[in-house]
Amino acid sequence: MKVTTWTSLTLDGVMQSPGSPDEDTRGGFERGGWGHRYHDEVAMKESGVGMSDAGRLLFGRRTYEQFYGFWPHQGDDNPFTQVLNNSQKYVCSNTLEEPLPWQNSTLLPGDAVETVAALKRSGGKDAVILGSGELVRSLMPAGLIDSYTLLIHPLVLGQGQRLFDVDALAELRLTRSVTTTTGVIIATYEPA
Numbered sequence: 001m002k003v004t005t006w007t008s009l010t011l012d013g014v015m016q017s018p019g020s021p022d023e024d025t026r027g028g029f030e031r032g033g034w035g036h037r038y039h040d041e042v043a044m045k046e047s048g049v050g051m052s053d054a055g056r057l058l059f060g061r062r063t064y065e066q067f068y069g070f071w072p073h074q075g076d077d078n079p080f081t082q083v084l085n086n087s088q089k090y091v092c093s094n095t096l097e098e099p100l101p102w103q104n105s106t107l108l109p110g111d112a113v114e115t116v117a118a119l120k121r122s123g124g125k126d127a128v129i130l131g132s133g134e135l136v137r138s139l140m141p142a143g144l145i146d147s148y149t150l151l152i153h154p155l156v157l158g159q160g161q162r163l164f165d166v167d168a169l170a171e172l173r174l175t176r177s178v179t180t181t182t183g184v185i186i187a188t189y190e191p192a
Helices: 041-053 061-073 079-086 112-121 133-142
Strands: 003-010 056-060 088-092 105-108 127-130 147-153 172-179 185-191
Touching (some): 041 079, 041 172, 041 185, 061 079, 112 133
Parallel strands (some): 003 127, 003 147, 056 088, 056 127
Antiparallel strands (some): 147 185, 172 185
């Protein structure tokens, strides 16, 4: 099983709160919601391809709760709703308890590195991490991420949590890239 990421970030590496102003205000972050104006048909198509390739979803607690608070309540006319609702979801958390509220959700308690390594060894369908910066930063030094798909927005925020704010060396090679009509570069990298 492979673990991949799907992460929106800015040119200066900020991944905090792309969806809405109140999505994640930790650290006094006030520049949330920066990603919406960059959505276009190219990004939607690429998102659809990424979602169809992923067999399972892997979340940290915060992102799981944000997704659960939104997606199950969207209409069935949105293709992402059905995919997200029906996909097997794994949640790395030491504060949540089972049963988890969103259908097809399984809690992975304990150390995220150990639980994700065990999940990878179990085989089966690949998993994609949506957002979940803390989870990505914990798995990266352990070499548990097989590829990173980064939606690099033409924007500098100057503040906020950065994806690669971790003490780890990672040499990556570009395996695919697409540019949207709004200037977002969707780039996929794998360890070199």
